[in-house]
Amino acid sequence: MARVVITGAGSINPLGRNVAETWAAMQAGRCAIGPLEFRDVERLSVKIGAQVHGFVPEDHLSRAEIGFSDRFAQFALVSARQAVAQAGLVFEGELADRAGVVIGTAGGGLTTSDEAYRAVYAEGKNRVHPFVVPRLMHNAAASQISIALGLRGPTLAVSTACAGSNHAMGLAFQMVRSGATPVMLAGGAEAMLCFGGIKAWEGLRVMSADGCRPFSADRNGLVQGEGAAVFVFEEYDRARARGAQILAEVAGFAMGADAGDMLTPSVAGAARAMAGALADARLAPEAVGYINAHGTATAANDRSECAAVRQVFGAHADRLMISSTKSMHGHLIGATGAVELLACLMALGEGVIAPTVGYRVPDPDCALDVVPNEARQARVDVVLSNAFAFGGLNAVLALTRV
Template identity: 70%
Template sequence: MRRVVITGAGTINALGQSVPETLKAMREGRCGIGPLDIRDVDRLTVQIGAQIKDYAETDRFNRQQIALYDRFTQFALIAAEEAIAQSGISFQGELAQRAGVVMGTSGGGLSTQDENYRAVYEEGKNRVHPFVVPKLMNNAAASHVSMQYNLQGPSFTVATACASSNHAMGQAFSMIRSGLADVMVTGGSESMLCFGGVKAWEGLRVMSRDACRPFSATRNGMVQGEGAGMFVFEEYERAKARGAEILAEVAGFAMSSDAADIVMPSKKGAARAIAGALKDGGIATERVGYINAHGTGTAANDKTECAAVADVFGHHANDLMMSSTKSMHGHLIGGTGAVELLACIMALRDGIIAPTIGYEEPDPECALDVVPNEAREAQIEVAMSNAFAFGGLNAVLALTNA
């Protein structure tokens, strides 16, 4: 079983359009949630989101590219460019054939779908652009990343709702560890902040109209975000031999299915995934110092997740730190785990634990150290990232310093 490390990271989200900007915002406990600026926002009950501001696609892409790239694909390409540049890898020759891309997304080209449904049903048009299908398909971002960087190995997209990114990164990790690939570009991207995307989530009645306050007794729901996080996963000996900067080691991964309910989370299913990631990495519970929680800010998720952590870690649950950065960058659905992995890397490398902002009042059912409102300095050995999706699909990653 080969070791796997992270040698590049990239992102664009409501907190920043690069990794340094994002980590600075996390350290400062900055909130990226605000009023939505989208078409027909006045028809929405929920009018807030973690939207990327000061972003113009024409500054990044030419007209031909924009015709092919939905917003979620644009975000993936921007994040991948930063990650691959940091890694210093050029994918040529045999390496290109042993490198691929696994991405997570839930909605894929939802903005493209929304625009074209409007064109056909509202505006009465009988024709749409010939590139609509390749623009909206869920694998579009993964395909364009593979073409942009000559990634000729295993490449595909994972769609498991809010766990998509963690599942994708877990697959990339497994491929390198087993010898199927040497380098993988992996992460997730999502752009659901269009009228149809927000309206659909409104129907679930799990959305907050004012703020995301995970674990606080005053929480009243989740807030959608958008963006992407991308990473370069690499076999350890290869990275070491070329003198690459190693950001962290991916030490363990596990996934589970609740097999219970389509929307309600299960403590047992979540606990199996957390415990499985520890077992996979040979990690004792006492070594874990920080968990980036799924932490959506809904009553069902937060108390279930806290109960699962308490079950797995026992008395040590009172000693570890667990925060939800969704309070800052919102819930990126299929892209959320990728952006949240940055907080785990920051905790390991810099000794800075990102806070749960918006925390107002303790909840007896969430009685863990949720690092309320302000970042904290702490030296940790192991960080974990939780993702628990609708459909009862769970995926947990464990990271250490290499």
């Protein structure tokens, strides 16, 4: 089986317009959560979120790309171009035929749907823009990237709620490792910060109205974000042969289902995914220095996730660091694992552990080193990235320093 490495990373998210800005914000412990700004926000009970401000599509994308794309696909395209530029790849000939794209998203073009519904139901209009369908399809982001960069290999969307990015990146990893393709672009994209998007989430009563405080005893729910991140997954020997910069090795991946409750997380399911990723990577639990937590700041997730970490790591749970960067960029739902992978790359490559900001009160149910409020310098060789979705779907990646 081939070894798989990451040779490019790109992102636009609430913390930054690229990877460097995102890392700087994570290192500074900056929180991008603030008042939501969009139409009808006054009719919501949840009025905070982490938006990407100042994004002007015309600065990044062609007229045709803008015409065919919802905001989520626009974020994905910008991120993919950054990642490929860093990797220094040009997709031509056989490489173009074999390389593909897999992008996770939960809402797809949800803003497009929301606006079209508003037009026909609320405003009584009898027509919507002709490109509503190509904009709202969940595969739009993957397709737009394939078209823009000329990738003709396996290209698809993955939609597994809050684990979409990790499933997408896990599939890309497995495809490159198996030899099915030498290069995949993988990540996630989400843009559901609009009236209908938040209104639906309000109904679940899992959202915080005042802030995201993962692992803190006074946490009261998740806060949504938006954005995208895309990575170049490349076969190791190929990357070495062409002298590419290697950001990290993707060493293992595991996914599974709780087969239990639609919303309540399972300790056993989360533990099985973490242990599975380590087994897939042939790594001992003691090798792990940092876990990027799912850490949604809901009462149930954080308690359950910490119990799962204890179950998998035993005494080593007290020696590793675990943080939730959702405290800074919010929960990007289908894109969250991709943006959180940036924190993993920063830990491995820069020796900086992103903090859990907003942490105020210790919770005995979350008594781990959650890197509260301030980033930390530390050398780590192995990291895990957790994602546990509604629907009971779990996906964990293991990465190592090369």
